[in-house]
Amino acid sequence: MATAPSPTTRPVAELTVRGILLGGLITLLFTAANVYLGLKVGLTFATSIPAAVISMAILRYLPGATILENNIVQTVASAAGTLAAIIFVLPGLVMIGWWQGFPYLLTAGITMTGGILGVMFSVPLRRALVVDTDLPYPEGRAAAEVLMVGAGSRAGEAESGRGLRLIVVNALVSAGFAVLTQTKLVVAEAAHFFRAGAGATAISGGLSFALIGAGHLVGLSVGLAMFAGVIIGWWIALPILTGLSPAVAGVGIEAWVGGVFRTDVRFLGAGVIGVAAIWTLLKIIGPVLGGIRSSIAASKAKRGGAVLELGERDLSIGIVVAVTLATLVPIAGLLWSVIAGGPLQGSALVLIAGALVFVLVLGLVIAAVCGYMAGLIGASNSPVSGIGILSVLAASLMLVGLFGRGAGPDTTQALVAYALIVTGIVFGVATISNDNLQDLKTGQLVGATPWKQQVALIFGVIFGSLVVPPVLELLATTLGFQGAPGAGPNALAAPQAALISALAKGVLGGDLNWAMIGYGALVGVAVILLDETLGRLGKLRLPPLGIGLGVYLPMAVTLPVVIGAVIGAFYDRWAERTPDVELAKRMGVLTATGMIVGESLWGVGFAVIVYATNSDAPLAIAPAGFGTVALIGGTIAFLALIAGLYRYTRRSVAA
Secondary structure, eight states: OOOOOOTTTOOSOOSOHHHHHHHHHHHHHHHHHHHHHHHHHSOOOOOHHHHHHHHHHHHTTSTTOOHHHHHHHHHHHTHHHHHGGGGGTTHHHHHTTSOSSOOHHHHHHHHHHHHHHHHHHHTTTHIIIIISOOOOOHHHHHHHHHHHHHHHHHTTOHHHHHHHHHHHHHHHHHHHHHHHHHHTSSOSEEEEEEEETTEEEEEEEEOOHHHHHHHHHHOHHHHHHHHHHHIIIIIIIHHHHHHHSOOOTTOOHHHHHHHHIIIIIHHHHHHHHHHHHHHHHHHHHHHHHHHHHHHHHHHHHHHTTOOOOGGGOOOOHHHHHHHHHHHHHHHHHHHHHHHTTSTTGGGHHHHHHHHHHHHHHHHHHHHHHHHHHHHHHOTTTSOHHHHHHHHHHHHHHHHHHHHOSOOOHHHHHHHHHHHHHHHHHHHHHHHHHHHHHHHHHHHHHHTOOHHHHHHHHHHHHHHHHHHHHHHHHHHHHHTOBTTSTTOOTTOBOOHHHHHHHHHHHHHHHTOOOOHHHHHHHHHHHHHHHHHHHHHHHTOOOOOHHHHHHHHHSOHHHHHHHHHHHHHHHHHHHHHTTSSSHHHHHHHHHHHHHHHHHHHHHHHHHHHHHHHHHTOSOTTOOOOTTOHHHHHHHHHHHHHHHHHHHHHHHHHHHHO
16 A cells, blocks of 8 residues: 655656646636526535546646646645635525626635635644544545555555556446436435425435445444434424425426425524534634644754754744734725715724634634534535534624614615625635645644645635636626525526525515524533543444534435444454454455545536537437436346445455
């Protein structure tokens, strides 16, 4: 197996100009693709692993390429999947009629300043959440395995060659099946909706190899916690809530259940996530403060002439503080440009000062929580949209505290817009910190220099910020957004932006239903007590954030992760009986990695096809009435392929 280079033998090439430029090019492409897909279906795909694969494919033909240079490329490019998440907030400004398009400098500025703060806030968290922790960081580990196997394969190591074959085979199967789902010859999701007493519910699972792979990597504890969340959200709360909200005549059971899930159950999940996030912060605040003290001590030691190990060299705490304070200046300018000439101009000083304190305090809290969640379940599955919900609630409540309710329509609209823009900046902090610590875990595993990765991610933030505004403007002017003035028949749903803007209007207008968030908070307290009790008894724990995720996310996303976690546990149990346990477990990780790689790379290609054809289903070839065959045949094929891939992995271990 390829290993990370040691401090004495490691190659020199790491933070190179060609690595930054290649990462920037991949960032531009992935950001554009993610913006479109996110607005279309409300989901984005993680880009670290595809970027690592593309980087290896290109750099291996260039002289002097190293695993560390490849790591820099994927670090830069990883900003693509995260910055694109700004689409969960900013389109709300168009939906409420405050913007008619996306002003370039303002949109880029909101994205860039929030992203840079996210990088800065995550620097002192690295020691607490990456070095001194046993969090799994599934995507960080997977990206490191891709990089190390690629480097080992070039060196001719036999084990790395087997590992690379495993990644390739699993990636091809994963991508091939994803292609089939787009042809509609097999379904992308197997779902069945049914009555449950006076209400209704469903059982649903996405036929996604990437989600199965993610489940293998997150482990059984998180997987079972998410399943507990599914039980709470889908099989307890949903039947009760649908029973209390009978379907309107003519509305099908799927639309009925889906509507109640979006309007009620998700807020229940947001309440669980909120309480779990606060509890998580309280638990990790000690290690976080210790990490900050350690960063300060390292900076002092460096100034005193001490030579730090390469793996200990973060950006100095002085640079972090200086860049953070400097970034507040353009943020203040952005906020003034929003207020100037409008009904809020008379309160500009109070609004801007309050927003800057809000961004600093809540941003640092969110950076810690998102970093922990990314370490727990991965950046792709981390519910940053749930964090966005809590952020806009907090921002809106701050404005209610300053202005009260009952203002005129123009003032209320301006306050809603201001809350969305402040949330957009905080959201940038959340998404980048969510991703950055995952990258730093990859760097730790391959022997990278932390400060060079942190600089690389700033470049990624800049590259991504430059491409987000024109893509948003293009889509807004050609297709529009559902619910926005002048939206056409092909308008994009932008579901998270619609929800977050509705929340801001609800809080500031005084008509938000707090009941479900409150019930979710009570559930959150209960699951915290359950997890602590299990810990004291020495039993398998159920992380509260994992349970919150299971409530908040659609079952089609969570159930495959649960199944993957169970499969991974059975595989690891088999691995424990092999002569080389660590080798067998590594091969299992590579199997899961290949599943993620294949579907992720196909996600990029399909985004390009969708954008070029302006079609929801450009590859659909299944005849009418083929749905039952696609459902049954697709599910059987999916399960058979999973079994075959794990059988292939076991044979590779024995080879």
